Every structure is written in C-alpha cells, then in structure tokens.
Amino acid sequence: MTNMAEDLKATHVTDAAPSPSNAPTAEDRRRTDRKRSPREQKKRTANVVIYGVLVVLVVALMVPFIWMLSSSLKENNQVLTVPIQWIPQEFVWSNYTDIWTRIPMMGYLQNSLYLAVIITCLQVLTGSLAAYGFSKVRFPGRDVLFLAYIGTIAVPWQAYMVPQYIMMQNLGLTNSFNALILLQAFGAFGVFLMRQYYMTIPDELCEAARIDGLSEYGIWARVILPLSKPALASLALLTFVNTWNDYMGPFIYLTSNRLWTVQLGLRSFVGQFDAEYAMIMTGSVISVIPILIIFLIGQRYFIQGIATSGMKG
Amino acid sequence: MTTETITQAPAPVQGRGNRKQARRNTLIGWTFILPNFLGFLAFTLIPVVAAFALSFMEWTSFSAPKWIGLANFERMFASDSFWIALRNTVVYALGHVPLTMALALLLAMLLNRKLKGIGFFRVAIFFPYITSLVAVAVVWNMLFSPDSGPINQFLGALGIANPPGWTSSSDWAMPAVIITSVWRDMGYYMVLYLAGLQAIPTELYEAAEVDGASAWQRFWNVTIPSLRPTTFFVVVMLTVSSFKVFDLIVVMTNGGPGRSTTVLSQLIYQEGIGEGKFGYSSAISLVLFIIVLTVTVLQFKIQQRRER
Numbered sequence: 001m002t003n004m005a006e007d008l009k010a011t012h013v014t015d016a017a018p019s020p021s022n023a024p025t026a027e028d029r030r031r032t033d034r035k036r037s038p039r040e041q042k043k044r045t046a047n048v049v050i051y052g053v054l055v056v057l058v059v060a061l062m063v064p065f066i067w068m069l070s071s072s073l074k075e076n077n078q079v080l081t082v083p084i085q086w087i088p089q090e091f092v093w094s095n096y097t098d099i100w101t102r103i104p105m106m107g108y109l110q111n112s113l114y115l116a117v118i119i120t121c122l123q124v125l126t127g128s129l130a131a132y133g134f135s136k137v138r139f140p141g142r143d144v145l146f147l148a149y150i151g152t153i154a155v156p157w158q159a160y161m162v163p164q165y166i167m168m169q170n171l172g173l174t175n176s177f178n179a180l181i182l183l184q185a186f187g188a189f190g191v192f193l194m195r196q197y198y199m200t201i202p203d204e205l206c207e208a209a210r211i212d213g214l215s216e217y218g219i220w221a222r223v224i225l226p227l228s229k230p231a232l233a234s235l236a237l238l239t240f241v242n243t244w245n246d247y248m249g250p251f252i253y254l255t256s257n258r259l260w261t262v263q264l265g266l267r268s269f270v271g272q273f274d275a276e277y278a279m280i281m282t283g284s285v286i287s288v289i290p291i292l293i294i295f296l297i298g299q300r301y302f303i304q305g306i307a308t309s310g311m312k313g
Numbered sequence: 314m315t316t317e318t319i320t321q322a323p324a325p326v327q328g329r330g331n332r333k334q335a336r337r338n339t340l341i342g343w344t345f346i347l348p349n350f351l352g353f354l355a356f357t358l359i360p361v362v363a364a365f366a367l368s369f370m371e372w373t374s375f376s377a378p379k380w381i382g383l384a385n386f387e388r389m390f391a392s393d394s395f396w397i398a399l400r401n402t403v404v405y406a407l408g409h410v411p412l413t414m415a416l417a418l419l420l421a422m423l424l425n426r427k428l429k430g431i432g433f434f435r436v437a438i439f440f441p442y443i444t445s446l447v448a449v450a451v452v453w454n455m456l457f458s459p460d461s462g463p464i465n466q467f468l469g470a471l472g473i474a475n476p477p478g479w480t481s482s483s484d485w486a487m488p489a490v491i492i493t494s495v496w497r498d499m500g501y502y503m504v505l506y507l508a509g510l511q512a513i514p515t516e517l518y519e520a521a522e523v524d525g526a527s528a529w530q531r532f533w534n535v536t537i538p539s540l541r542p543t544t545f546f547v548v549v550m551l552t553v554s555s556f557k558v559f560d561l562i563v564v565m566t567n568g569g570p571g572r573s574t575t576v577l578s579q580l581i582y583q584e585g586i587g588e589g590k591f592g593y594s595s596a597i598s599l600v601l602f603i604i605v606l607t608v609t610v611l612q613f614k615i616q617q618r619r620e621r
Contacts, residue, residue: 047428054423058437061496064452065444067463071455080461126349133345139338145346152357156557156605158578159598162585163360163367186352216341245445247560252586263447267564270451277455284448291443299436302443306504 068288072096072281079277095282102279105286107258108265113290115177115250115261116243119185123239124232127190132220134191135198136206146195149188165252179253184243190235193305197231198224234305237298241291262287364602367595374589385596395597397572398580401487405576406555408491409498413551414544416499421506422536435507439500446497450564453493454480483573486566490574494561498554502547509543510536545616552608556601577601 059066066086071079072095074088099105134146164183165174173179201224209219225232250261260268266283273279295302368385372378389395424435441449456464457479465476477485517539521531537544559578562568568575577597585594 050423050426050428054434057420057423058434061438061441063463064441064449064456064496067456068448068452080455080458082461082466084463084466126352130346130349133342137338137342137345139335139342141339142342145350148358149353152353152361154553154606154609155361156553156578156598156601158557158559158581159602160357160360160364162581162591162594162598163363164356165586166363166591167356167360182352183356186349186356188353188357191349191353216345220345241443245443247446247564251560251563252582263445266447266451270447280451281455284445284451287445288448291445292440295436295440295443299439303439303504306501 068281068284071278072285074278076276076278079281092278095278096286099279099282099286103265103269103283104257105262105265105283108260108262109286109290111177111259112244112261112263115180116240118177118181119243120236120239122181122185123187123190124236126186127235128194128225128228128232129220130191131194131198132216132224134195136203136219136224137216149191153188153192161248161252168253174253175255175259176253177259180249183253184246184249187239190239193235193238194228194231197228201227230301230304233298233301237294237301238305240294241302244291364595364598367592368599370592370595372592374591378592381592385593388593389596389600394572394575394580398575398577399600401572401574402556402558402576404487405491405494405558406552408488409494409555409558410548410551412491412495413498413502414547416495417502417547418506418540420499420503421510424503425507425510435503438503441497442501444497446560447564449493449497450561453489453496454565457489480566481570483570486570486574490562490565493565494558497561498551502551505547506540506543509540513539541616541619545612549609549612552612553605556605556608 070086070088073091073093074085075092078085078089134142134149168174168179168183171179173182205223205227206219209223214222244261245263246261247263247267250264251267254260254264257265257268266280266287269276269283270280367378369380369382370378371381371384420438424431424438456462459465459476459478459481462479464479468476477488479485479489513536517535518531521535526534557578558576559582562574562576562579563582566574568579578601581594581597581601584590584597
C-alpha cells in the first residue's frame with residue numbers, strides 16, 4: 001500500500017519547521033542526546049495533528065464507499081433510515097447470493113471481462129509497436145503523422161461519435177462487441193503514452209543492438225519491450241480500467257441484454273427496480289471489486305502512467 | 314515535445330547508399346505504425362474529418378446527405394435546447410473547474426510530506442477516480458435522497474431546516490452533479506499537483522525562510538509561482554473534461570429534472586444517435602469542439618504571457 005509514497009517521494013517543503021533529517025547536526029544531536037529537544041517535540045505534536053486531520057479527511061471522503069458496503073448488507077427498508085445506520089442491524093448476506101439469479105450478473109461480468117481483455121491486449125500491442133516507429137525509427141513524414149495523433153487527442157470524443165456510429169451502422173456492427181473493440185483498441189492515447197516512455201530510453205541502446213546485427217523488430221522485442229515493462233503495465237492497467245468502467249460506449253452500441261456489460265446491467269437494474277436499494281448497492285459493490293483488486297496490485301503503475309502522460313503532454 | 318521531435322529529424326541524406334537506407338527506414342517505420350494506424354485512421358481520423366463535413370449537410374437516417382451550408386447552425390442558434398444545454402455546460406464547468414483545482418491542490422499540499430503510511434492516504438483519495446461511474450452515480454443519488462438521505466440528515470443535524478431537494482429539484486440537481494464529479498476527480502488532479510510540488514527545489518523554501526518569509530508568504534511567493542506549469546495543465550485538462558461531461562449526467566440525472574442538467578454532449582447524442590439527425594448533431598459537435606479549442610488556446614496564450 002505504500003508504493004505510492006515511494007514513487008512520489010515526499011519532501012518536507014510544506015512543513016513549517018525545517019526538517020531535522022535534512023540537517024546532519026540534528027540527526028547527530030538526537031543520537032547523542034536521548035532527551036527530546038523542544039523542536040522535535042513540536043514536530044511530533046505536529047505529526048499527530050496531521051495524522052488526525054488525514055484520518056478524518058479520508059474517512060469523510062470514503063463515506064460513499066462505506067455507505068455502499070453497509071447498505072449492500074441490509075434489507076431494502078433499512079437503507080434509507082432516520083437516523084442513519086452505519087452498521088446493519090443484521091447482516092443480510094443473502095443479497096450477495098440472490099443477485100446472481102435476480103439479474104444475469106455473471107453474464108455481465110463475463111462480457112465486461114471479455115471486452116476489457118481484448119481491448120487491452122490490442123491497445124498495448126499496437127500502441128507499443130507504433131510508439132517504437134514514432135520514437136526510434138527515422139523516416140520522412142513521421143512527425144507530421146504523430147501530430148495528427150496528438151491533434152485527435154484534443155478533439156472531444158463526443159464530437160465525432162455520430163460519424164463513428166454511422167460507420168458502424170453501415171458495417172453492420174452495431175449491437176456487437178466488435179464495434180467497441182474496433183473503436184477503442186487503436187486509441188491515440190496508448191501510442192502517446194508509450195512514445196513518451198520510449199523517448200526516455202537512450203538511442204545508443206538501439207544503436208548498439210543494431211551494430212550487434214539485431215533487426216528493428218528484434219530491437220523492439222528484445223531490447224525495448226523488456227525495458228518498458230513499467231510503461232506497458234501502466235497502459236494495460238489504465239486501458240483495462242477504462243474499458244471496464246466505460247458506460248457510454250456500451251450504452252450506444254450494445255442493445256441486447258445478452259451483450260451488456262456490468263455497467264449497463266447495473267444501470268438498467270436501477271432503472272427497473274429503483275426501490276431495491278440494498279440489491280442495487282450489492283451490484284455496485286460487485287462492479288467495483290475487480291477494479292479495487294487490480295488497483296491494489298498495480299497502483300504504482302497507475303500513478304506513474306498519469307504522471308508520464310500528464311506532465312509531459 | 315516539439316523540441317524532442319526536432320532533434321530527432323532525419324539526418325541529411327547523402328549518396329545512394331543512404332537514400333536506400335532512408336527508404337528502408339520508411340518501410341520499417343511504417344510496418345511498426347501500421348497496425349495501430351489502420352484502426353486509428355478508420356475509426357478516429359476519418360470520423361473527426363467527417364464530423365466537420367457533416368455539420369454543413371442535411372443528413373438524417375431517412376434521407377441522403379445534401380449540402381446545406383450554414384442552415385444547421387442557423388437552426389441551432391434559434392433553438393432553445395441548444396442554449397439551455399450550452400448554459401448548463403458552462404455552469405457545470407464554472408463549478409467543477411475551480412472547486413476541483415482548489416481541493417486537489419489543498420490535498421496535494423497536505424499529503425506532500427514524509428510520514429509513515431502516507432501512501433495509504435494518497436491511494437484512498439485517488440481511488441474514487443477509477444471507481445466505476447455507474448456505481449458512483451448510483452451511490453451519490455441515494456446519498457442525495459431528499460427525505461432520508463444521509464446528506465440531508467447531516468444538513469438537518471447542522472440545523473438547516475429546509476435542506477435542498479438535490480437531484481429531484483431543478484435548482485439543486487446541477488450542484489449535486491458538480492459535488493459528485495469534484496469528489497470523483499480531485500484525486501487524479503491531486504496526483505498531478507503532488508508531482509508538481511515535488512519538482513520544486515527545497516532551496517527555494519530555505520532561501521525564503523532565511524529572508525523571513527511566513528508560511529503564507531512562502532505559499533504565495535514560492536509554491537504558487539513554481540506550480541504555474543502544473544496549474545496550467547490542470548486547468549486545461551479540467552476545462553476540456555468539463556465541456557465533455559456526459560456519462561455522469563446521463564447516469565445521475567439523465568438531463569433532468571426537466572432540462573435543468575442537459576449538457577452539450579447529451580444533446581449531440583440525443584439528436585444524432587437518438588433521432589438520427591446526423592448533420593444537425595454534427596453542427597453541435599463542431600460548436601463543442603470550437604469551445605474546447607478556444608479555451609485551450611486562450612489558456613495557452615495567458616500562460617505564455619505570464620512566463621515572459
């Protein structure tokens with residue numbers, strides 16, 4: 001859980017007092033003198049106050065999640081009570097067994113997973129290939145082409161969703177997974193993110209590999225790919241989560257219930273049974289759990305991905 | 314970015330061997346780019362260009378495309394729904410951008426320190442950003458329930474006798490949406506600000522302290538100016554994303570009550586995909602694009618002037 005602290009290494013810049021760890025004299029003093037200096041004492045109390053503030057803040061910001069989890073274990077009529085019950089009177093675990101028969105939740109999860117995996121694989125593969133072409137191979141017209149990629153990132157997706165839809169309609173691909181795969185697997189974002197990373201890999205490495213007789217494809221596969229594991233992980237995780245969470249794409253293209261993703265299924269459940277508060281919350285928890293697991297495993301890559309794609313854009 | 318690409322420009326070509334090499338490079342380069350480029354060309358680049366052209370055409374699902382010049386725009390500027398959607402989008406942006414920015418900066422400053430377990434706090438605050446939007450919208454809708462929702466119970470406990478009706482009131486639906494989106498997005502921008510804060514050299518603060526600057530003065534005269542590039546980026550990203558707001562509104566209020574939260578993207582969807590008026594909806598898209606572009610360019614100019 002503390003990986004993020006390593007990635008964004010904290011500094012003391014905002015502390016009111018200069019940090020003793022930066023000054024060797026303070027460090028030495030602490031070693032020789034067991035008694036706490038007033039300054040250290042002050043810092044200690046400051047830390048306690050900061051911890052207090054942080055805990056209160058995080059709990060306040062987590063209220064929606066806490067409420068979601070607690071409501072998912074209640075009867076419907078216990079959800080919106082006055083006063084609020086943060087802990088259910090009795091835990092209704094059956095919500096978590098009943099939901100699978102109430103709505104085809106398993107089918108929704110499978111559809112979401114299928115889309116997310118296929119799109120992520122295609123995006124990572126084509127994105128890293130194209131990024132190599134854009135950063136390590138020199139040929140005329142390359143930079144103009146890359147500009148076209150960047151340019152479309154600036155155009156809001158909503159501005160061209162109608163032409164996309166007409167195109168898919170003419171290809172007979174509406175109401176199929178293929179429409180979403182084609183639309184989302186070749187995004188400019190992946191190319192951009194990977195290129196940003198490849199620019200930081202020195203060209204001399206490729207040059208050396210070239211002299212050793214490796215082809216460009218060999219360099220990509222054996223030199224660049226192994227070096228860019230963090231960026232690949234960032235792109236894969238961001239794409240997976242985006243696809244899993246996407247609502248508008250499936251909303252526009254997937255009309256039959258059999259193809260629905262978790263997001264669509266959940267939304268339609270809310271629309272049909274808006275008084276089944278507890279079950280709705282159960283569905284919400286189930287839709288968030290995969291994301292939570294993925295996030296906990298790979299959170300440092302999320303943060304790095306955001307920092308790279310964000311700060312150098 | 315441009316500086317990077319310039320230094321990578323192709324080396325001057327000399328002799329036949331080099332020209333052959335250049336041709337080979339072009340071929341190799343394209344084979345790398347092609348798999349992605351084909352998809353990108355067909356499903357992004359062509360639709361982008363088509364959207365421009367379509368906005369000057371009359372084309373519905375029942376009729377063939379026909380060039381009609383500016384008629385779509387005339388119709389749009391005379392339409393009530395367009396102005397309501399535009400106003401709602403601007404109101405959303407005016408709430409969402411400054412609030413998210415201020416809270417993100419505040420959180421980043423609070424979390425930019427070396428403490429045990431600080432990573433946990435950062436992760437927790439970031440998590441809403443990647444939580445599925447439907448779950449977020451559904452939970453907040455319940456939290457906002459007018460009668461017995463937790464938020465109004467809390468307001469009641471604070472002594473507010475007539476708490477707002479939130480998503481069921483046409484005056485309060487937009488604030489409810491804004492609160493939800495600020496909660497969701499601030500963790501993301503906090504990460505950007507955190508990276509910005511950590512790039513500020515500690516010497517600057519030490520020098521300011523030697524000069525006797527108070528904590529407040531250090532914030533205004535060191536932190537804020539040093540963060541200017543980050544702030545620029547954050548403002549552009551936030552503004553663009555505010556004007557694109559779509560799915561949160563669709564799931565939370567679906568534009569209601571009445572038309573009180575209908576936004577531009579939603580109008581594009583309704584007119585274009587819902588009713589099949591491809592030409593007219595593309596004209597609205599063009600307006601959306603121009604607004605986003607103008608805001609970006611404007612902020613870019615302001616940023617450049619400040620740096621001079």
